[in-house]
Amino acid sequence: MESASSRPLYVGLAGLGTVGSGLVRLLREDRELIEKRVGRDIVLRKVLVRTATRERQAMLPEGCELTTDMTSLTDDPQIDVVVELMGGTGAAHKLISRALAHGKHIVTANKALLAEDSEDLFRLARENNCLLRYEGSVAGCIPIVGTLTDPLAGNHIDSIMGILNGTSNYILSEMTSNGMDFDAALTQAQELGYAEADPTLDVDGFDAAHKLTLLIRLAFGLDYPFASMPVQGIRNMDKRDIAFAREFGYRVKLIAEARLHKDEASGKTRLEAGVFPALVHHSFLLARVGGVYNAVRIESQVSGPIFLHGRGAGALPTASVVLSDLLAVARMDRPNNTGFVTEIEKASIVPPEHWRSRYYVRVMVSDESGVLRDVAGCMADEDISMAQVIQKENEDNVVPLVYMTHETTAQAMSRAMQKVRETGILRADPVFYRIL
């Protein structure tokens, strides 16, 4: 254990696009975090690109070699882990299988490859006792792979349902809130960088289907051949249907769903799975997923529904997930009980009286003239300014005054309330709560 933890983890990176560059940046900026999390350096040793340029070399840390030769990564005995961020299926498959054969651990965010052609990769990883990690491949920042492999491993999962494509969800959200039609919403998504020039993978449902294929394996231990998956996208979505659905209390969402059906007679289970637009009642959390966010809902008989929600994608978010996978590789040979290898430090504490917040305040005063002014004076003395005031109806000559303040400190609030008490106008102790 000591020997493994004292030497750096050497990384070979394939692909230097936006996610790859983001990872290079995080590895440089987050050295302190990495030290606390795993107690060893993570060192970028080689980067595989199609074309080596001086600009690319300049992005890399000192001592890191730029190469255009795949085997220079996969066969390098000094590299511990290969991070595949090239995308696509053919070359990436070749890279990963060769790296696994050389005993390298793998971190990838390549959902198309994992969904369409990865059976042999997982087998190779098992045979070579290698980690093959892919948290970045599903649902962006939502930690769904780790959740299904570990904390939920003790559950019989009955169904998994999600909004797995941020681009489609953005388009549907715009069609819903602004009454745009599909083409206009797509163009807007493209202008904002939320959709590719060729949006097929996203709006026709294939990206969500890739991710669903991975989730099905993780949740049920079952393989659903990607080519057989029923997939319907949102390209033909008519804004009228979105409007009509709304009248019934529903939102239209692009849903990826997999559900186990148990045949009571035979005891056999069958899987219903696919990607399709559907109406979701507005009271469901899934209906509240807006813009480029993703969400996953996992249902099991014992635990009930579990709902995870977060940003769908983005280069730096995905890079941070890839970094998390690298941290897992770096500490694979030791227990991870706290998430940190260092002793937990004592926190330096902000005392409650210095907490800054907006506040809700209720004071009960006599129904007499001047009381509003008196309270306002005490607040002003403490530099507390008001956002809203409501004077409620008189209850037995006692009037509730309710305020929403602008941001202030708990200390200022306590002092102001003490001053109000001293005026003698209060008929009950004042009440105040923070507003989040």
Next chain:
Amino acid sequence: MESASSRPLYVGLAGLGTVGSGLVRLLREDRELIEKRVGRDIVLRKVLVRTATRERQAMLPEGCELTTDMTSLTDDPQIDVVVELMGGTGAAHKLISRALAHGKHIVTANKALLAEDSEDLFRLARENNCLLRYEGSVAGCIPIVGTLTDPLAGNHIDSIMGILNGTSNYILSEMTSNGMDFDAALTQAQELGYAEADPTLDVDGFDAAHKLTLLIRLAFGLDYPFASMPVQGIRNMDKRDIAFAREFGYRVKLIAEARLHKDEASGKTRLEAGVFPALVHHSFLLARVGGVYNAVRIESQVSGPIFLHGRGAGALPTASVVLSDLLAVARMDRPNNTGFVTEIEKASIVPPEHWRSRYYVRVMVSDESGVLRDVAGCMADEDISMAQVIQKENEDNVVPLVYMTHETTAQAMSRAMQKVRETGILRADPVFYRIL
């Protein structure tokens, strides 16, 4: 590796209350799941109780010994892992530290112990290379411990905010929706088994504060002494404030929050943390957390907000989380890439035409008499019954008819639509979507 995977994992269980009994049940019922997840048996070897009775012995699997002697668990060389479900701090601390000293892995759901007095336990675990797992100790079914230690390890977390006590949330939800006062809502929660006879830990915020203390360590690697934590509960919550907050568009929630403040000048960070009732705007997902549910919101600069939502507690849910921790112990010495040790089987597939669902249907027909009847006839022929129909306004002599059906199959829907097409009344292709 082969040797570890071929022999069972031997478990010593301390405590046979509702969670302990639930675990015994899951270990018996879930043998197939366990085999698929970790490829080895998990065998209950000894159970520590205060009083050994025949009824208790009868609950246990054959060969499992009931004991009242703590050292019989902690010192047994054949036991690999000790599951502590006794609760309390004194005896549990003694049990865990002695078991760790004997090199046993630990699984516990004891938040009070971990929050108040566990520094030496984590040190002992590190020194003895033992796993100390505690997913069951925070936020019930929400996989927050695993999320923070692994998939989010590559993030600088800025804040963590949650609804961590189901009892308080149930009481506040009832006060909000039914206008009950605190005492009535507490009595109702007690009658339903959501609150203890002595509700102090829950309604006065200490349970949430225990959990927050654990989350602070996991998110920031910082120790916030439990005794110094500012804690305010909901016992004095006046239903008037809940009603007034509602008028402003807010819900009152018992919030546990920890937030890092970075001093730009010195670069030093300070932690603001505490448990307090607060007003949460109704548009926030946290405001939507109802009844005995819990939720956690983790914010980081790179990944934005991540929101996790699930049931707060319950004996069997907690037992399933404890089982997940046991599975992690069972496979600690090997990569866990898919969550299963067995080859992923081919799924047996439900073909899309057999999917059962409610459906939304829109057909565009000529504005002539009899068309409603014609469409209804085609639907009835396929045994599709209607829940709602709206005839929208005429657009250039074309009338949209919108239906919400009761549950039917995709096949019946397709056939009905084909029949509608054949009537010749359609002015555009029909559109139909599932309703979730």
